[in-house]
Amino acid sequence: ETGVTQTPRHLVMGMTNKKSLKCEQHLGHNAMYWYKQSAKKPLELMFVYSLEERVENNSVPSRFSPECPNSSHLFLHLHTLQPEDSALYLCASSRQRPGTTGVDEQFFGPGTRLTVL
Amino acid sequence: SQQGEEDPQALSIQEGENATMNCSYKTSINNLQWYRQNSGRGLVHLILIRSNEREKHSGRLRVTLDTSKKSSSLLITASRAADTASYFCATYTGGGNKLTFGTGTQLKVEL
Numbered sequence: 001e002t003g004v005t006q007t008p009r010h011l012v013m014g015m016t017n018k019k020s021l022k023c024e025q026h027l028g029h030n031a032m033y034w035y036k037q038s039a040k041k042p043l044e045l046m047f048v049y050s051l052e053e054r055v056e057n058n059s060v061p062s063r064f065s066p067e068c069p070n071s072s073h074l075f076l077h078l079h080t081l082q083p084e085d086s087a088l089y090l091c092a093s094s095r096q097r098p099g100t101t102g103v104d105e106q107f108f109g110p111g112t113r114l115t116v117l
Numbered sequence: 118s119q120q121g122e123e124d125p126q127a128l129s130i131q132e133g134e135n136a137t138m139n140c141s142y143k144t145s146i147n148n149l150q151w152y153r154q155n156s157g158r159g160l161v162h163l164i165l166i167r168s169n170e171r172e173k174h175s176g177r178l179r180v181t182l183d184t185s186k187k188s189s190s191l192l193i194t195a196s197r198a199a200d201t202a203s204y205f206c207a208t209y210t211g212g213g214n215k216l217t218f219g220t221g222t223q224l225k226v227e228l
Contacts (some may be wrong), residue, residue, distance in 0.1 A: 002159065031214060042121075043160075043205070043218035056214055090159055098212070103209040103216050105150060114216035 003027040006091050006109035014117050015081060019078050021112045023074040023091030031043040031096035033106065034066060037088040049074060050096050081116045121149075121206045121219035129225045136193040138222040140206030147211040149182060151191050154203045154221070163191075163204075196203075196226045 004025045012111040013019050025032065034046040048056035049068040063085075065077040074091055124139045151162040166173045166182045166189065173180050174183070179192040193200055203221040210217070219227045 004159070006159075017125065033214075040220070042220050043207075045215055045217075048214045050214055059213075085132055085209065088157065092160075103214055104148070105162040106150075106160075106216065107162065110159045111157070 002107045003110065004091060004093055004107050004109035004112050005085065006089075006112050008112060009114055010108065010113045010115075012064065012115045013078070013081065015083075017081075018077070018079040020078065021076040021077075021091075021114075023109055025072055025074075025107070025109075026092075027093060027095075027107060029093035029107070030071045031094045032068060032071075033092040033094075034074065034076050037090055037111070042046040043090070046076075057061040078114075081114075083116050086114055086116045121208050121217060122224045123203065123204070123206055123219045123222040125222060126220070126223075127223045129227065130196055132198055132226055132228050134196055134226075136196050136200070136224055136226070138191045138204050138224070140219060142189075142206075142208050143187065144210055145191070146184070146208045148173060148209045149189050150207045151178075151180060151189075151206045152207060152218075154205065156202075158176070177205065193224075196224075198226050200224060200226055203228050 007022045011056045031050045046060045047066040067075040088111045090111045091109040094106045121142045150165045151163040154160045164175050164180050165205045177194045182189045203223050207216040208209045
């Protein structure tokens with residue numbers, strides 16, 4: 001166990017559904033990340049939250065909406081997704097020293113396998 | 118273009134042999150990290166090497182970094198079946214919070 005949990009582990013949804021992915025970290029970290037992993041492609045960074053503020057949004061379509069209510073929880077709200085959004089969605093966290101940038105090791109959750117029909 | 122590219126894409130060896138994976142990148146880095154991913158699971162951090170370091174060890178893992186060639190290698194000695202996984206390098210170039218991952222090397226260790 002890495003100290004980062006994700007729910008649900010598997011999700012099947014239609015294109016008109018609305019669902020949310022949840023991530024929780026128990027490591028006292030203050031930076032959290034959403035990644036998308038598709039077959040045969042590099043891991044794609046979607047969003048970064050540092051000290052509960054969104055600091056990175058990698059040109060992600062608006063049908064993906066992140067939320068970080070506190071430093072331990074991160075959500076990814078999904079609506080009107082497309083079949084090409086089917087992928088493994090990974091959450092990660094890291095310790096960010098306040099007032100600095102820099103990325104040291106990240107701790108990943110097990111991922112949510114999303115299938116969009 | 119992607120920052121990190123691993124080579125080979127796939128590697129199959131016998132238990133007890135050593136496995137070497139390479140990572141090449143294009144721009145200057147602050148640090149380079151190696152991660153392992155078991156099938157369909159999250160990534161696990163293995164080792165981080167900073168741009169001013171040339172070699173690091175952790176158990177059976179040895180990582181080298183050659184900034185002049187913009188390349189790194191991961192050596193797993195005395196491999197075990199449990200080492201079967203995908204291995205990714207990730208680079209941090211400084212500024213912001215972004216790690217850039219490669220497409221990975223799939224390692225299979227057979228009994």
